[in-house]
Every structure is written in structure tokens, then in C-alpha cells.
Amino acid sequence: MSTHLGFASNQSRRCLPSVAKPRNGSPFDPTATRWTFHDGIATVSLNFGSLEWASPALIESMKMVLVWYAEHASAGQLKSHFYKLRRLVDFIAEQRGGEVHEISGTDLINYRSSLRPSEECLLGAVASCLKKWHALQIPGVTEDALRFLTQVRLKGAQKGKAVLTMDPESGPFSDIEIQAIQDALNGSYAAGSLDLGDYVLAWLFILLGQRPQQFALLKICDVIASQRVDGSLEYIVRVPRIKQHNQTHRDELKERLLTPSFGRVLYEYARTIEQRFEAVLADPKQAPLFPAERKPVDQPFELAYHMTSYSLGRRFTQVVKALKVWSERTGTELHITPTRFRYSLGTRAAKEGHGELIIAELLDHSDTQNVGVYVKATPEIVERIDRAVALRMAPLARAFAGTIISDDSEAIRGDDPISRIIDPRFDDKLKPMGNCGRNGSCGFMAPISCYTCNSFQAWVEGPHEAVLAYLIAERARLMTEADVRIAKINDRTILAVAEVVRRVRKVRKEAADGC
Template structure:
């Protein structure tokens, strides 16, 4: 008997159900509803519910709770099921603490007391639970008083406030600034070059920073989703068939949306995908069906997802890789707080700053409509309006943008015997005198010395004209700001902070010398 059949069988009086020993969730998981430990897997989502961890409840009430959750398991996603379980668990714990007795029934008084206890800011907890409790009663199950159903139909509860972190540019949970994002990108590249970040995590983090999609979408990716088109002129175009995640059905790969990649990132992803395909040759009939970010073989997984990581695991891999970089935020003076959602917010915010409207932002973030993207258009710009020398000096120690090594002069350079390692800045200083060294072996196509200050191979000289470089960059920024192009003007903001940091390091070194001489 399915949950829908049980609705028809419900009598006018609440009853305590008898649970089946075997049931199938909407996503295909088979489990035992009588057990106190439910394990469900749905594509890239995995869920475990521990009923033995509930506060003290009457056995019949517990069975009714399970029966209602069973209906949700058969008709809704595992994420929604988990939300209902934990929201109700908090309500039961509240009643148990207030009454000092096992929970037997939820009444209107319980709901009103709970609403008062959680406060107006968390009223959405009860709002999220309202449909579940009414479904519980509609199934004819024991445990929900009629007075509670009447109250829920009359209450006007506030939903969860959305977009606050984005609208306020929250420095901990909101969008990243350009300086923060560039710092993470630079640190990630450096860590990968030192073999401190695995290639899978490196690719995953770059895709997150570039596309801002949800972890569940990356978890659902397969090798075959990496598309390389060979153009007639010999060039290559790279794209991803990105699975769409926020859908009402349980098929994580039921619909796709193409996402173009830059040539550099595209080549990286394509090379990595080829390595994964080779690894799965012999394990799968078609190794192109291998997950792009594989995990261990999962027993009882949904067909086609045996080696796929869950969305939670993908999120954890992103956090672990990014947090290991220990990049500082110029806004907080602490390590940048890493959650996948911040990169998604950053994509939306940057698109709005560049003048794109709600339709474009909704497309970028894979929203089915524009009701949740207005906050990006109305949010506060992440660009610092003015950076002068004083501001740069104040922010420099927090941003830690300088990644190189301060040296005395050419004799201390890593490549002191190579004349090509010397860096000059005639456009800035008006002189052809050397000012710094480069420790990098091989060709570098970046503009010297502006791009050098944030490079790990940069070796600025103690008596180099770094003050002149700072003045030049600030003046150029002010000129571009006056022209009305704030996005272009802010391109070198992190470099400005790196130059300011070098100036401070030089001043500290000279002061130390003076103390030694004295």
C-alpha cells in the first residue's frame, strides 16, 4: 500500500499506523520505515535519519511521525525530507523541555509557545513546518490536534529572509570583493604549483570561481559533459554541459545547460577529464560515463551514480582546499570564510556591477525565474570608491597581497647570474635603472612591473622606487574613476595593496638597520 492509498484508507478518527518493512523513496532508495535508522540516496544527495536521537516521544506518536515522513520520502526530495525531520525534531525538543513529559500530541498552544520562543526572526522555521504538520493531519494519523490544524490555516507566518548577506555585502557570508577573489585565485595557483592542492580540487575550485554553480551540479557532472569543439581555424572551444540542480524531480541529470569556459580553464578541465576517463577504463562499460569528480564506489547507489560524490562531499572538498590556502580578507583582517554559496553570490554581484539585468543574472545562476535575483541588481557595489596612499597603507597588512621576497639587491636574487631576471620600469620612473628581480624560470607574458608585485616569484629590491610605482597606480586609478569606468579602475586594486605592503616591509627593514647601527 502506497502513502496515497493510506490517505484514502484513513478514518475520520486519528489512528496509529502500521509501517511497512520495505519502501522505496522517490529517488529510488529502498529502506525499512520500521527501522530507527533510515538511509536514503538520491542521485548526488545522501541522507541518514536517526529516530533514536529524537527527544522522548510516545511510540504511537513516533510511528505517525515516521508515516508522514514516509509520504514525503515517496513524494519529495531527500533535501526536503531532511528539512522536515530536523525542523520537527526541534519542535518536539521544545515541547519536551517545557512539559517535562514524553511528546504525545502537538496542539495549538504548543505552536504558539514555540513561535514566541524562536522569535520573529526565526518564524520561518514554523512556516517551513506548517505544510508538513497539516499533511500529517490530512493523512488521518494520530499526533496533531485539530486545534493545531485550525491555527496553522489562520496564521500568517513570515518566510525565510533571502538575500540579506548579498544586499549588505556581508564580509563573512556575502559576496567576495575583487581583491578577495583575486587573492584566492593567486593562492590557489601557487598551492597547486607546489603540489599542495590535488588536481581534482584545483579544477573544481576554478570551475566554482568561474561559473558559481551549486555543489550538487558539480557532483552530477560526468566526463562526457566536457565538450571540446575543434574550430576550422585550428582553435578549440571548451564548454560544460552543466546538470541543472534545483528541479522538482529527483533526476540530477534530467536537464542540462551549456556553459562556455575560457580557453585556459577549458584546456585544464579537458586534460583533467581525459585523465579521469583513463582511470575508469575497465571499471565502466563506457569510461566517459565516469563522474568528473569521482569518489569511492557506493553500495546501493542509484544506477549511474555508483562512483559519484554527494553534494555535501563536493562542498567539503571545496572548503578544505580553499581554507588550506589561509588567504586573508582586507575587510575582516582574518582568513576568508569559505562556503560555496559566496562564489555564487560573487558571480551575481559582479554581473550586476557590469550592468547586466535580472534576466542575464538569472541565466548565469541557473534560476528558473527572476524572483530571487533582484537583490544583486540593488546590492551595494563591491568596488572601493577611493584608494589613496593612506587607505592603501591601512589595508595592505590585512590583504597580504605581496607574495614574493624582499631582497637587498641583485646579488641576493634567485637568478643573480641571469641578466634577464632584472626588472625595470622606465614608463613609471622615467629611468632605465633596475628596481627588482624575477625568480621565475621561463617566459612570462605579464606586464612588468605592475603584475609582478602579486607574483610569488617577485623579488623587489630594498631601495627600489616602490613609492613611485604606488603613486603611478593610484593616479591611474583616479583617472579611470573620473572617466566613469569603475570596473577598469579597480583592476589593479590588489596590486596597489601589494606595492603598499612592499613599501612597509622596506621601511621596517631600514628601521631595523638603524637600530642595529645605533
Template structure:
């Protein structure tokens, strides 16, 4: 901890004393006298550049000294927020006056507040804490009326959970169809070796667990394990670091999360490859990060080669964005962030009837004060899908991934009669309707699961409209007799079948009437 002089009231001639070095609560060492701070904690990184600040030298010193106090006593995330909000404020005042800032006054605060509007009024709330601490530490540059004003102001807080509550199509939770489309595209890309094993494992862990990016960044290979019970049954567990924002130790506490066998086996296999990579590089390969960076950088002890939370978000976004999956709600490529998967986990849990305590446990919240939005935002009306709606949304959903063919003679496996797909329970006939281009065993239910498969080859004259009608009727039946989530399980398939019907209609229209 640096030794900073603390006075009872601001002194015009004292603007703080900057130590040569300081250390954040998370053990990042930096040089406060420099105009460029580089702070790296376990899974977090922050760069602060004070050179562009349009302030006089003494104000910059006092600001830095105040931020040093926050660095030593608060989280890196909070320090980062204070830095950016102070930068915005000083830029605003300089733009208004054209003169380097030499003092923060009550008039400055009120002018800044008026410029923000109600939606951004919370900016002043963040700035208020900084300015009041600045004055309490006894540094000059903050007028007495500014401190008095900020103590009296009632400020509107940052609205939380808006994207979740409104189901925002760009920043809120994914719909079931969007999530299924992402998962399907990810699996297909991995099968084509267009996605690395590390990217695939990270994406699936984010989609299934919905934890914060900083938690995945703190994972080590020793955190994933396989257990075999007395009956020989396998179970897979990931010991997830809690990495709480207010905790200086990202791995100070853990919660165990059970993985489904398909994902668990893959994670175990991937962890073994990471161990091999760090054999001879780290003295203990069990301490190797599960999702390492290529190069080691300046780290705190115990986190060599660990990624940062922003880097995890970048890898996830790069992996899934290049799949070019389109949202059926916007007709545009999906916006991918770890937070959206987290919102999706909470939203789906609420839709399944789970209460706030269960949702808080799933999302690793310490209390329930921030999970109420999931319960309150659960829609009371489940959207019904009729044929018209299915046909209109089908092009946006892009659920059909196969290839339309004229008939069996054009099939990839035209020499193999077993590749013919039939649906007697749906069309009341044993006649063929499509082909399967996949070589090898497939355990999915035909033909419902086929329409979203890339190996599916529907025939032009196949009874696809009958399949669509069957699925729509079955959905209505389930909606009235069972849980809504069960009724929606084939929604993406419905859009895929509707897309096939559209394609068939378009081809027939181009060919003209048959003789």
C-alpha cells in the first residue's frame, strides 16, 4: 500500500503525492507517476492513458492520487469505470470552455448532468463517488460546493436487466431457435475442421454453463475431472472458479458444475492436449490454464499464460460470428457475447418454472437481488405458429441446411436404397420422400430431425407440406396438453420444413407447368 497523506478538507496548494510504484488489490504493480498505466491482474487487464486529459498538471496529479486509492482498495473493474467516467467529464468541460480544467465545481456537475439526459444520468453517480473521495482525501481541485451538491443530488441509477426484460434481439437472451441454430452451425463447422478444439470446447462450456468470461479465463486443467462410481458409470465435473468482482483472488472460491457426458468427455480430451502443450514449459502442468494465450505476458504469480476475460469474449465472438448464423427475429447475423448466453440460461430456467434461488445458483450470484428480472420477464403468452407465420419466418431462420434434389437418381447415395427416407406415420404411405447423404449410422428420428441436417436431400416432389401440417398440428396439441417448452421443441424444424416447401415452390415456378 502506498503512503498517501489524508487531510480533513481540500487544500488549494496540495494535490496529492504520487508514489513511484503502487499495487492494486489484485496484485498488479504499476507506476502512478507515468501517464500510461498498465494493470494486469489474474484474469483482468486495464490500460489507462492520462496524456489526452485536458486538465492542468495539478488536477491530473490529484486525479491520479485518488485513483491510486481506488486501485489499492477496490476492484479493477470499478477503477476502470471511474477512469472512463472521469475522462468523459473532463472532455465535456474542456469542450464547453476550450480551457484546460483547473477545478471541478458544482456548476460543472450540473451542466454535465443536464447534457446526459435521464438514460445516462447514472454516469454522474459514478463520477460522484470519485469526486467525493477526491475531496475527502484532502486534495485540491474540487470546490466545496461540488462536494455539497453531490451529497444532496438524487441520481437515477443504471438500469439493469433491460435487455433481458425486453428480450432485446441484439443484446438480450437468445431464443430457442437462435440457440439451436448456433449449436448446429458450431457442430457442423467443427466436423469440417473449421473450428479448433479449444474454440469448440469454450463455446460449448459458455452455452451450457452461462458463467462469466472471467471464470473461464481463470480455469486450469486441474479443474476438470472424470469420476467413475461403483457401477462403472462416468460423471464429469468442472470446478468453476467464482472469480467474483470484489474478490482479489480469482480462484479464491469454487463451485462444481456437472457436465453432460458428451461435453464432459470432450473437455477431458481437450485438457489432456493442453497438458501436453505445457509439459516442460510450466513446472506443474496441472496449473496450466485451460484456455491459454499463445504468449506469456506480465502476469501475477500463478496465472502465467492465462487469458483475460476480454480475450475469452473475443475468442468466443470470433468463433461463433464467423459461422454467420442469422437470427429469425432480425434477419441479420447474431451479435455474440458471453453475457447473452448467461441471460439465456437464466431466462430458460425461469421459463421452466424455477424460482430466484435456483436461478441465482445457476448463474453463481451471491444473492437474488439481480435475478428477479428473469422471473418477471417470463412471457405469459407463448407464440403460436401457423403455416403463414412459418412460411414468412423460414427464410430468416435458415434452418434448412441440406440440398434440394429432383429425386432419388440425384442423391449422393443413389446406389444405396437404404438411404431413402420414408415417413409412414406422418404421410400414411411407405413411399420415399427424401434421401440421406450421410455414410454411417444415424440415431436421430426420421424425418423430423432430417430437415435441419446438412446431409438431408429432400426430393422436389416429396410430401413436405404434409410434414409441415403434421408438425404444426402436433405443436398445437402439445401446447394445450403439456408444457410450453415441450411444445416448442420442434420449432426450428418447422421453419426448416417451411423453407423446403418454399424452395420446392420456387423450383416448380421456374420450371413452369408440367406437360
């Protein structure tokens, strides 16, 4: 046994190169205890010193295998295999009560037995690495281990559970939640509390649902404005494809058409970034669309000043979390992750009747094997919203953004008659719903849009019950006469009006009780 281990160690040392060259990253020394390098826009740091129960021979063999993954696969795969191998070695050491020299079939059988059914995918994920290990003829994985992996059927990770169950913490956002995020985003930007770069980044996630790595790879030259035949401008963003076999970053770009309103904002933002890099790069159009605060060390020249995918994802998450948007499903602040926006895009596409091919195209999948879950998740149960439901859900959604006042005397612009919001559909005596605290026209349809605006000051004596009755009746009519998506377009406004009704009732009751 000791002779075999000595051979393994010597062969590994003989074969382990002095320099490894990742497919998309900077060279690094694979003989070091800690591997640290940039793989395109990803930062990789693997500490082999944390493998405290693996023998030196096994560590060197593991390095040989992981060098292959560094040079032929993505940084994500490399890191995933490292951490799953470390977990496996830790388990074997605990079972054996000492240092681990090799991975045997018995070890894998015991490891599988220790996993819950939902965790069996952990062995399935590491199985491909162990098979590659053996195929490379690197010592450390025994023949009986390979036989076990070849004969056993292992469960993969359950795909799409969060989508199928519409999980309120990790699944797609509801239509009301997405609308709440959009309203908060626009309101924060209009108030000047949100940076333009953060604003366009957030909207790209909402509209395109791509991965953080794809947005981190964007350059100024990817935002294009072209003139149509009628003279109007068409805005396009070219999104880099990832997870494509045998391709480096930005080898393939996919054009995404943007709405004119957002496209114009994004194009103007791109021009400001281009101007910032005129004195920094020879071709400022090669500057990143979302630049890092400082140039990362050892970053490839063609990706200079690009944020890492982790940093960009964290920036986006922090931006949306700061909006403090509440969920009508949980009554708490929304749990924000980039993946949830991706799930939401696929779910919305399925609701609109698009098939697997279209959804795969939208989510940038090369095939349809992972998008069927979106189609299976529909058709969803059409939510019934009546007065009672709306009043129960209203406190959870927190859709009403304004304040409650008694009359003009408490209004911000009480001395300005134009600030009064009146609609004869809801009160033939022209009783105001409230006042608008905003100077100038907002361009939205009053009074319906007012209830989700933070400038709205609702009167206690306003005809809010009539507004709520009108919106619920209109929703019921559209459910039978039009598309469900159109019928649900004012659902968040219904909850906002219901919240005003609920709070006004409370104010009146307290007044009647002499409080």
C-alpha cells in the first residue's frame, strides 16, 4: 500500500505543470497551496490547505484533475468540483478516523447512504469529476469506485421546484410583486435617490432576465441605436452568450430589442460611460457598460475594468433590496436574488402562451431540456380578488404609498385648487379623493394611478369605497371579456385603494369612539 501511494505522489509531481492556463483566465501556479486567479470576470480562489484530512499524494492527484477542469471548463465548474470533493473527503476521513489516501467504492456506498434522498444529487454532481479523474489515469480513485459509479443510478438535482411551486422566497415573483418593484425603482430614480447606472442595471435584469455574468461582460459597443425606415430609432443590446461549449467570453453575442423608452435611457447612459473612458482606453467603446471602481489585478486585457459577475450580482441585489418592496404573499420585504428575475421572465413568457422554444430563446438556453418547467407551471389558478380578499391582502402588500389627510388644510398644496384630485365617475358631487403633493403634471391617469404614488394625499372623506368597487367590477368584466393579463393589470392598485379604505375606516371608528 505504501509503495502504491509513493508511486502516486511521484507521478503526480512529475505530471503537475508549473503553470496552468485557464481557458478564459490568467495563468497560475498549480503547485501552490492556494489557487487564486481571474477567469475572465470571475475570481477563483481555492484553498487546498483546507483539505486537512487528505494525504499529500491525494491532494496532488486532485490538483491534476482540477487543472484539467481549469483549462477546459468554466470557473463555476472548477469551484463546484473542488468543494464537492472536499465534502466527500471530509466524510471519508470521519468514517475512517484518519487521513484519506484514496477514494474507494466502499467510501462512495457509505457516502450515498449518509445522504437524504434530496441530497443524493451531491454524489451525482461529484461522480462526473471522479470518472474524469479515473479517465485521466491519475491515481486516487480505485477501480471498484469506478464500477460503482458506472452501475449505480444517481438522482440529479431537482429542477424547477421553486418555479413549479411559485415559492414566495426563491421562486418567480408574482405580477403584483414585479409591478411593485418597477414602481419603487421608477419612484426612487425620479426622486434622485438612485444612480442612473443602478437604474439601468436593475431594468436590464427585469426586462431580459439574463445571468449576472452576461451583464458583467457587456461593453459600450453592445448598446446600439439604429435608424428605421420611418426615421425612428431602434435600440438593441447585444448580450454575450455563456455556457457554450468550446467558446471563450464574448465569442457569441445575441441581439435583444429594447423598448424605445428604456433603450433611449440605456443608450444615453452608455455614452456617458464612453466619455469617462476616452482618456483611459485606446478605444472607449470597449469599456465595460458597468465598470468596476478600480481595475482588478491580473484581469485579461480585453476585459479591463469589468466587474466580476459576483460583484455585479451583489450590486444589483443591494439596489433592489434598498427599495424595501413588500410582498402581498408573505407580508414581509421581498427576498431578492438575480435568479428570481430570471424565473419571472420565463414564467411570464409561459403565461403569455409562448412555447418551450421561445422561452429557451429568451433565457439563452441552447436547448429546451430545462425550460419545460415554465410551461408545466401554467396555466396558473386565476386569483379571485373581491372586496374582502383585497382588504385582507392590502396590509401585506403595502401598495398605498401616500398619506391620509382630513382635508385641504393638511395638504402640502392645500391652497392650490389644481392639486385636488376629482373624478365624477366616483362622486357626482365632485368630492375630491385627495390632493397631489407634486408640482407639475406627472402624465399618469388620475385618480387610478394616484393610489400607488407617494405624492398622493388621500382625504378621509374621499369616495375611496366607490373607486374600489369600480376597480373590482372592471376586473371581473375583463376576466370574462378580455385577456386575463389585461384584467390583472390594476391588481396592485386595487390593493392600494383597499388599504386606503381600511385605514379610513379605522380613522372614522377612532373618531366615533372619541379617541
